[in-house]
Amino acid sequence: MNLRYRLSAILALAICWTTTALSAPTIVVEDFVSVEENGTASVTVSLDRYDTAVAVTLLDGAGDADLTVWPNSFTLSSGNPSQVLTVSAASDADSQNGTQTFRLSADNATGTVLTAKEIDNDAIQQAILPLLVIVTPGVVGEGMSNSSTVNVTLSNDPITPITLTITRTSGDADITAQSTMVLNAANWNASTNYLEITAAEDDSDIENDTAEFTITGADYAQTFSVTAIDDDILVTINVVGHGTVHGDGIQDLEDPLTITAVPHIGESFIEWAGPDADKVDDTGSLVTLVVAVDDVTIEARFTEKYDPDDDGCAMNSGGMINLLPNLLLIGGLLLFRRFMQPKQACD
Structure with a gap:
């Protein structure tokens, strides 16, 4: 019985060893590595076990061709258990953070994937430097029924959507503008990027009024003026x-x-x-x-009439001339009456 048990145990160990020996080792590497544009980064490749030598080959996948890995072939074994790979990101003209996928494969090992991401230095510079906000001058007619627009664009494509805040900093308080607008990769230079302005109230003067506005973003500010045409x-x-x-x-x-x-x-x-x-x-x-x-x-x-005594009772300017014949007639009658009366006898 003891011999029988011993033979069974030996057979089980042999089967287990054979099964383990037949399964392939696995290539081990970090899943993800970042590298700055025009720079390099290192990543180490190894095996989960070393039963035999494994010849590893790197194959480029879909992605940014500016990202490369060297060496692209090497052998791992118990005598050379790991390999350091150098990931490089060549300089480019865009501002996008590119990615590339590399496939590590071998005939006698289970392969894996390494993903490399480029940190674009154009994007870094753009995030730090102020973006120029370009605004067309604004003109709006006075009155609540009138409104107008100004066009707002950026000098270059923002990395992430940018919220602009619009504030009146001086000038006529009757001139108002919308308080915020968002620019992104889709509309940063669109000719239809309109900011609405309004001259809300009629005033009692005849002057064209103006107001100064400031547009601010994360790291920049730009001013523009609006003129309200008086009606x-x-x-x-x-x-x-x-x-x-x-x-x-x-x-x-x-x-x-x-x-x-x-x-x-x-x-x-x-x-x-x-x-x-x-x-x-x-x-x-x-x-x-x-x-x-x-x-x-x-x-x-x-018409202008004559008011000789300035009492508000006007008469024609020729009134004095027209009155003269009447005065002469009255005077003549008085004289006639005076001289035609009978004379009284003197005492």
Whole structure:
């Protein structure tokens, strides 16, 4: 019985040894290695066991051809248990972090994969240096119904999406802009990258207002200005004669420009005249419209009558001449009555 058990144990050990000997060793290497552009990095290759010598070959896979490994073939054995590989990343003109996959294979060992990633120095430089924000000048019409846009682009492609913050730093508080916008690899230089601006309120002057805005990102800032085109005009009405007018002064172009002539008591309105009379819709009407987009100067002409005692009761300038015959007639009658009365006897 003892002999029988011994033979069984020996047979089991033999089978186990044979099975182990028949299974191939495995090539062992780090899964991932990073290397800076125009630089090198090292990685070590070995086997999980050394039953026999293994000739290893490296095959390039899909990826960035600027990444290479040397040596691309070597032999591992108990006498040479490991091999140091040098991974190189050649300089290139892009700003992308490229990758390359290398296949390590052998006829008598289980292969594996090494992935190398290039850390692009163009990307590093771009992340450190400020990006130039290019903004077109902005012009917007005054009033809540008006808005306009300016185009915002970057000088080069950002590595990651960039959020820009827009802040008004000086100028007219009525001019506003959207507060943020995002630029990325898809839209960093798009001509349709619009930043909306608005001149929200009408004001009481006739000046074009301006405001300064600053666009800031991670490491940079850029300023731009916006001009709000005023929609008001100055209507100047000079009065000739005796009367008053309404509708002069600063007027909003969004409203109808109505002017009114009011003659004084005893006066009459003649016409609207002056250098911009052609802008008046009806020059003979007391109430009419002015059709203009710029400042205008017109005259309101009234009749002029004579008020000798300045009491507001006017009379024609020829009134004194017309009154003279009446005065002479009255004087003659008084004299006639004086001399035609019978004389009384003297006592």
